[in-house]
Amino acid sequence: MITLYTFASGFGQFSYSPFCTKAGWLLKLSNVPWQRQDTTDPRKMPLGKLPAIGLADGTIIPDSDNIRAYLEKTGHDFDAGLSPRDRAVSRAFIRMAEEHIYFHQMQDRWGDDANWAVIRQEYFGFLPALIRGMVTRKLRKDVLGMVHKMGLGRMTVEQRLARVEPDFVAIAAQLNERAFLFGDTPTAADASVGAILGGVMAAPVPTPLSRRVAQDAVLSAYVKRCAAAMD
Structure with missing residues (x-):
């Protein structure tokens, strides 16, 4: 199970941060099992920022682009069919x-x-x-x-x-x-x-x-x- 570390929802958005929203949307598109964990303090995350995902083996992957790269490496092509x-x-x-x-x-x-x-x-x-x-x-x-x-x-x-x-x-x-x-x-x-x-x-x-x-x-x-x- 992947855990998405994200800022909370707010103002009608998945997250206050559009980059956390992006990460959540990528996880939904990839159809992998995942859960969200809201946090207010990203300082302990790699790069000191959110979003980040936590893997079952304890690995934490920060940054929405890195999250996309991981999901693509594990089998999901978000741009399937594009030239x-x-x-x-x-x-x-x-x-x-x-x-x-x-x-x-x-x-x-x-x-x-x-x-x-x-x-x-x-x-x-x-x-x-x-x-x-x-x-x-x-x-x-x-x-x-x-x-x-x-x-x-x-x-x-x-x-x-x-x-x-x-x-x-x-x-x-x-x-x-x-x-x-x-x-x-x-x-x-x-x-x-x-x-x-x-x-x-x-x-x-x-x-x-x-x-x-x-x-x-x-x-x-x-x-x-x-x-x-x-x-």
């Missing part, structure tokens, strides 16, 4: 979602004061009140410092929307009336892109970014189809 060209396109869409769109979500959640007020309680409410303020102020400073160094944190909301808009257009164009990015059944790209877009939509306090996805008939329906298919 080499489509597999290449799939990788590009995954990287676009995880290395670009995700950080716009992060800026929304950690940088927007209204969202941060909710996030602070949801993510860190388990901490004793005496230390919660100190810990969360440092974490927020660190996260926003990273996004600032990337450049996104230096942009206005309008500039960020303009930067991410071509990504949303590309996803809609790739769907092109299909249920999923590469046809009628979900693939690895859907586990990633669907999870990231779902996270964007699930901002606890609506933002221009979350409304952009939620009000897009194509993207919002796609997110719902992904969640239903992985249920």
Whole structure:
């Protein structure tokens, strides 16, 4: 039995973290026996992050990409039937979602004061009140410092929307009336892109970014189809 170590469910999502959602969806697609174990402290995990999976022999595999690689090595092909060209396109869409769109979500959640007020309680409410303020102020400073160094944190909301808009257009164009990015059944790209877009939509306090996805008939329906298919 595989154990998925993940952040808890929240805001209508499998997990607060879209990468944990991705890992959960990959496990569901692979049809292997598994269970989830929610945790608030990833520091003891390899790489100090979530998600991670624990195997029966005690091995722990961290990171959603490594989890995918393990599941593929043990027999599941998430991209069965895709041509080499489509597999290449799939990788590009995954990287676009995880290395670009995700950080716009992060800026929304950690940088927007209204969202941060909710996030602070949801993510860190388990901490004793005496230390919660100190810990969360440092974490927020660190996260926003990273996004600032990337450049996104230096942009206005309008500039960020303009930067991410071509990504949303590309996803809609790739769907092109299909249920999923590469046809009628979900693939690895859907586990990633669907999870990231779902996270964007699930901002606890609506933002221009979350409304952009939620009000897009194509993207919002796609997110719902992904969640239903992985249920």
